[in-house]
Amino acid sequence: MIDRPLLSIRDLVVEFTTRRGVLRPVDGVGFDIARGEILGVVGESGAGKSMMGSAVVGLIDRPGRIASGAVLLDGEPIHRLSEEAMRRIRGRRIGMVFQDPLTSLNPLLRIGDQIVETIRTHLPVGEAEARRRAIAALDEVGIPAAARRIDSYPHEFSGGMRQRVVIALALAAEPDLVIADEPTTALDVSVQAQIIALLKRLCRERGAAVMLITHDMGVIAEATDRVAVMYAGRLAEIGPTPDVLTRPKHPYTVGLMRSTPSTLGAGGRLHQIPGSMPGLRAIPSGCAFHPRCPKAFARCDRERPDPIPTAAGAVACWLYDPEDPALSGAGEAEGTAT
Amino acid sequence: MLAFIIRRVGQAVAVLFTVGLVAFCIFRFMGDPVENLLGQEATQADREALIERLGLDDPIPVQYVRFVGNALQGEFGISYRLGRPVSELIAERLPATLELAMVSALFALVFGVLFGVYTGIRRDGVLANIVMSVSLVGVSLPTFLIGILLIWIFAVELGWLPSFGRGDTVAITENWDSVLLTASGLKSLILPGITLGLYQMTLIMRLVRSEMLEVLRTDYIRFARARGLRRQAIYFGHALKNTLVPVITVTGLQLGSIIAFAIITETVFQWPGVGLLFVNAIFFVDIPVMAAYLLLVGTVFVTINLIVDLLYFAIDPRLRFDAPGKGA
Ligand SMILES: Nc1ncnc2c1ncn2[C@@H]1O[C@H](COP(=O)(O)OP(=O)(O)OP(=O)(O)O)[C@@H](O)[C@H]1O
Ligand code: SF4
Ligand SMILES: [Mg+2]
Numbered sequence: 001m002i003d004r005p006l007l008s009i010r011d012l013v014v015e016f017t018t019r020r021g022v023l024r025p026v027d028g029v030g031f032d033i034a035r036g037e038i039l040g041v042v043g044e045s046g047a048g049k050s051m052m053g054s055a056v057v058g059l060i061d062r063p064g065r066i067a068s069g070a071v072l073l074d075g076e077p078i079h080r081l082s083e084e085a086m087r088r089i090r091g092r093r094i095g096m097v098f099q100d101p102l103t104s105l106n107p108l109l110r111i112g113d114q115i116v117e118t119i120r121t122h123l124p125v126g127e128a129e130a131r132r133r134a135i136a137a138l139d140e141v142g143i144p145a146a147a148r149r150i151d152s153y154p155h156e157f158s159g160g161m162r163q164r165v166v167i168a169l170a171l172a173a174e175p176d177l178v179i180a181d182e183p184t185t186a187l188d189v190s191v192q193a194q195i196i197a198l199l200k201r202l203c204r205e206r207g208a209a210v211m212l213i214t215h216d217m218g219v220i221a222e223a224t225d226r227v228a229v230m231y232a233g234r235l236a237e238i239g240p241t242p243d244v245l246t247r248p249k250h251p252y253t254v255g256l257m258r259s260t261p262s263t264l265g266a267g268g269r270l271h272q273i274p275g276s277m278p279g280l281r282a283i284p285s286g287c288a289f290h291p292r293c294p295k296a297f298a299r300c301d302r303e304r305p306d307p308i309p310t311a312a313g314a315v316a317c318w319l320y321d322p323e324d325p326a327l328s329g330a331g332e333a334e335g336t337a338t
Numbered sequence: 339m340l341a342f343i344i345r346r347v348g349q350a351v352a353v354l355f356t357v358g359l360v361a362f363c364i365f366r367f368m369g370d371p372v373e374n375l376l377g378q379e380a381t382q383a384d385r386e387a388l389i390e391r392l393g394l395d396d397p398i399p400v401q402y403v404r405f406v407g408n409a410l411q412g413e414f415g416i417s418y419r420l421g422r423p424v425s426e427l428i429a430e431r432l433p434a435t436l437e438l439a440m441v442s443a444l445f446a447l448v449f450g451v452l453f454g455v456y457t458g459i460r461r462d463g464v465l466a467n468i469v470m471s472v473s474l475v476g477v478s479l480p481t482f483l484i485g486i487l488l489i490w491i492f493a494v495e496l497g498w499l500p501s502f503g504r505g506d507t508v509a510i511t512e513n514w515d516s517v518l519l520t521a522s523g524l525k526s527l528i529l530p531g532i533t534l535g536l537y538q539m540t541l542i543m544r545l546v547r548s549e550m551l552e553v554l555r556t557d558y559i560r561f562a563r564a565r566g567l568r569r570q571a572i573y574f575g576h577a578l579k580n581t582l583v584p585v586i587t588v589t590g591l592q593l594g595s596i597i598a599f600a601i602i603t604e605t606v607f608q609w610p611g612v613g614l615l616f617v618n619a620i621f622f623v624d625i626p627v628m629a630a631y632l633l634l635v636g637t638v639f640v641t642i643n644l645i646v647d648l649l650y651f652a653i654d655p656r657l658r659f660d661a662p663g664k665g666a
Contacts, residue, residue, distance in 0.1 A: 057564060059560070059563060059564060087563075087566045087567075087568070088566060089566065090563070090564055090565060090566035091564065091565035091566030091567070092566055095564075095565075096561070096564035096565075098557060098560070098561055098564070100557055103556065103557035103558060104557050104558055104561040105558055105561070106558045106562065106576050106579075106580070107558070107580075107654075107655075107656060108579050108580055108654060108655065109575075109579075110655075117567065117571065117575070118565045118566075118567065121565070121566060121567050121568060121571070122566060153655040153656070155655070155656045166561070169561070169565060170564075170565070172565075173566075
C-alpha cells in the first residue's frame with residue numbers, strides 16, 4: 001500500500017472528434033509517478049505533452065475528451081469524476097504550473113488575494129490564517145519581503161518573480177502532485193536554474209511528486225529522477241534519467257540526445273533527426289517513428305510496438321522485442337550515445 | 339496619473355469650446371435673430387436698437403467670447419417661442435429627462451451585464467441562444483417603433499401602463515419634481531424607460547458576452563480553473579472584472595447617447611423633458627433653445643467621458659503606477 005504510485009496513468013487516449021476525422025494527440029500513454037519523485041516528460045513540440053498534463057487534471061478543451069484509459073490518483077480513478085469532484089482535486093491534490101508567468105496571473109487582482117482565495121477554496125481556514133499561509137507560501141518560493149509584497153499586483157513583479165508567485169499559487173493548498181508544464185521556458189537561464197532548484201527543494205521537503213514537462217534536456221538532467229520520452233502522442237521510452245540520457249534505447253531518444261548540445265557526455269557534433277514529427281492528421285502506420293528511423297525494418301510500418309519492459313523502464317520499439325530472438329539486444333549496443 | 343487627468347480635463351474643455359463654437363454659429367448665423375425677435379412689422383429704428391442691444395454689430399470673435407461667457411453663467415438668452423429665459427425652461431425640463439435617462443441606463447446596465455454574462459457562460463445553451471436572437475431584434479428595430487409597439491401591447495391592448503406623460507410628481511427640491519416617489523409616476527416610467535434603454539441593453543449584453551468569451555480563453559482563467567476555484571469565483575471574481583474596462587467605456591458613451599436619443603422617446607411618449615423641448619424648438623426655429631440644448635448634450639457627453647477615463651484607474655491597477663515596480 002505504501003508503494004502504491006501517487007499517480008498512475010494507464011493507456012490514456014485523448015481524442016478530438018473533428019469534421020475531418022478523429023485526432024489523437026495522446027494515444028495510449030501509460031506510466032506511474034511515485035511520491036517524492038520528479039518525472040520529466042520530453043518530446044518535440046506537438047508530441048502531446050501538454051495535452052497529457054491537461055488530461056490528468058481534466059482540463060482538456062472541448063471537443064477533446066479522454067476516450068479511453070485511466071488516470072489513478074493514489075489508486076482512485078479520477079478520469080471519470082464529475083466536474084465538481086474534479087474541481088476539488090485541482091489545486092488541492094494536483095497543482096498545475098503553466099509555461100507563461102506573465103499571463104498566468106489575473107492582472108486586476110492582488111497576488112495575495114489570489115493566493116488567499118485558492119487556500120480558502122480548499123482548506124477550512126479563516127481569512128487571517130489564509131493570509132498568514134499565503135505569506136508563508138510566498139516566502140517559501142523565495143519572494144523577498146513576502147509580507148509586504150503580498151499586496152502587490154502581478155505587474156509589479158519581474159518575470160522570474162511572477163513565476164515564483166505562480167508556483168506559490170499552485171502549491172498554496174499543498175497538493176501532493178505538481179504538474180509543471182514548461183515552467184521555465186519564458187525565463188532567462190539563471191532564473192531557470194533557481195526555479196528548478198525551488199521545485200526540487202519543495203519536492204524533497206514536502207514529499208510531493210512533480211511531473212516536469214520540458215523541451216530542455218539540461219533541465220531534465222538537472223532535476224528529474226526518471227524521464228518519459230513522448231513521440232506523436234505515444235510513449236517512446238521511459239526510464240531512470242541517467243540511463244535514458246547516457247544509454248538511450250529507443251532510436252528516437254538516441255536521435256534526440258544527439259541533437260541536444262547540453263546532454264551529458266555529448267562530445268561529438270550535433271545531429272539532426274531527419275524529417276519532422278508527423279501531424280496528427282497523418283500519423284504513420286505501425287511505429288509512428290518509422291519514416292524517420294534509421295533502424296526501421298520490415299515489421300515497423302505494419303505493427304505498432306507497445307512499451308516493452310526493460311531493466312528499469314520500458315521502450316516501445318520492436319528492436320527490443322523479447323519474442324524476436326534474432327533481434328534481442330541488437331538496439332542496446334547501437335543505442336549508446338557518444 | 340495626475341498628468342493624465344490634467345490632460346483629459348484639458349481635452350474636455352477644448353471639446354466643449356468647439357461645441358460652443360458650433361452652438362454659437364447656429365445661434366448667430368441660422369436665420370436672422372433680429373428678424374426672429376421682432377417679427378415682420380418692426381421699423382428700421384427698432385432693428386438698429388435691438389442689434390445694438392444684442393451686440394450684433396461687434397466683431398464676431400467678441401460676440402463668441404460674450405456667448406461663451408453667458409453660457410458659462412447659464413445664460414442662453416430668451417426663447418423665441420415661449421418668451422422666457424432658456425435657462426429657466428431647461429431647468430424646468432431637465433429633471434424629467436435625467437430621471438428617464440437614469441432609469442434607462444440602469445435598466446440597460448443591469449440587464450445588459452446579466453444577460454451578457456449568462457449568454458457568455460452558456461454559450462451553447464438553448465435559452466442563451468434565444469436571448470441572443472431576440473437581442474438582434476432589439477438592435478435592429480428603430481426606437482420609435484419599439485416605443486409604439488410597447489404602447490400598443492401594454493397600454494392599448496393590456497391597459498396595464500399609461501401610454502404618455504409622467505404621471506404624478508412630487509417636488510423633491512424647489513425645482514425638481516420627481517416621478518420616482520409616486521406609483522403612477524413609476525408606472526409611467528416603465529415603458530419609456532425600456533424603450534430608451536433597450537438598444538443600449540442589447541449593445542451592452544453583446545459586448546459583455548464577447549468580452550466574457552474572450553476573457554474565458556485567457557491563461558489566467560485557465561490557471562484559476564487549474565487551482566480548483568469555484569465557478570462563481572471564476573466567472574464573477576476573475577472573468578467579469580476583466581471585461582469591465584471596455585464595458586464601462588461603452589456604457590459611458592451609451593449613457594450620453596441615451597440623453598441625446600431621449601428626443602425620440604420623449605416625443606413618442608409625450609414625456610415633458612428637454613428632448614421634447616428641443617423637438618418643439620426645431621419646429622419653431624427657436625434658435626436659443628436649440629443652441630442651449632446642443633451645449634447641454636455636449637457637456638453631458640464630455641463629462642461622462644471624463645468620468646469613464648477616471649473609472650479606468652479604479653479598475654485597472656496597471657494604470658495607477660506611472661512606472662511599474664520590479665520585484666527584487
Ligand atoms: N484544441 C485542439 N484541437 C485539436 N488539436 C489540438 C488542440 N490543441 C492541441 N492540439 C494538438 O495536439 C497535439 C499535442 O499538443 P500539445 O500542446 O500537447 O503538444 P506539446 O507536446 O505540449 O508541444 P509543445 O512542446 O509545443 O508545448 C498537437 O499536434 C496539437 O496541434
Ligand atoms: S519500432 Fe522500428 S521504426 Fe519504431 S523505433 Fe523501433 S526500429 Fe525504429
Ligand atoms: Mg506544451
